[in-house]
Amino acid sequence: MGVDPRFVKIVLDQFSLPIGGIHGVFHWARVMENGMRLAAECGARLDVVEYFALLHDSRRLDDGLDEYHGARAVQFASAFRNPWIDLDEEGFVFLEQAMSRHTGGACDGNVTVQVCLDADRLDLERVGIQPDPRWLCTPHAREPETIAWASARARNGHVAVEILERWGIDWKQIQPGYG
Ligand SMILES: [Fe+2]
Numbered sequence: 001m002g003v004d005p006r007f008v009k010i011v012l013d014q015f016s017l018p019i020g021g022i023h024g025v026f027h028w029a030r031v032m033e034n035g036m037r038l039a040a041e042c043g044a045r046l047d048v049v050e051y052f053a054l055l056h057d058s059r060r061l062d063d064g065l066d067e068y069h070g071a072r073a074v075q076f077a078s079a080f081r082n083p084w085i086d087l088d089e090e091g092f093v094f095l096e097q098a099m100s101r102h103t104g105g106a107c108d109g110n111v112t113v114q115v116c117l118d119a120d121r122l123d124l125e126r127v128g129i130q131p132d133p134r135w136l137c138t139p140h141a142r143e144p145e146t147i148a149w150a151s152a153r154a155r156n157g158h159v160a161v162e163i164l165e166r167w168g169i170d171w172k173q174i175q176p177g178y179g
């Protein structure tokens with residue numbers, strides 16, 4: 001099943017920041033690809049990672065710290081869970097934990113939660129911040145090769161075409177960095 005493009009449209013229609021901006025869809029899609037690379041090593045649940053990638057920054061109100069955007073994303077997910085979020089109870093709890101912790105939480109929790117946090121942090125070079133291995137949760141994310149791979153893609157604004165198209169996003173119409 002996975003993410004329904006009609007749900008993606010609902011998410012985008014309420015998103016208040018530039019869709020191609022630093023917390024917009026190009027970031028979301030790279031987070032998914034980072035998560036796929038990590039999950040291949042440690043067996044995290046990709047269905048959870050996909051909803052995390054789509055939703056974790058979708059309730060941001062600014063591109064600064066906005067410390068409550070994770071909590072708002074949890075509220076949003078609860079409100080739209082039925083019928084849009086196709087996760088079992090355990091998966092939904094992982095999603096809630098990952099979204100509420102990604103704004104500064106610790107690395108405890110299930111490996112699926114840890115992969116979500118790492119997938120997001122591995123994209124930090126898009127804003128000129130080198131991911132610090134001390135803030136990464138899984139051994140594979142902390143490997144220099146993984147950090148270098150993800151950071152090059154973040155710096156270069158890599159477009160995760162396959163993910164964006166799966167989500168039904170017409171990415172060619174979106175200006176990176178603009179509205
Ligand atoms: Fe965030």
Ligand SMILES: [Fe+2]
Nearest residue numbers: 027056057120
């Ligand atoms: Fe993010």
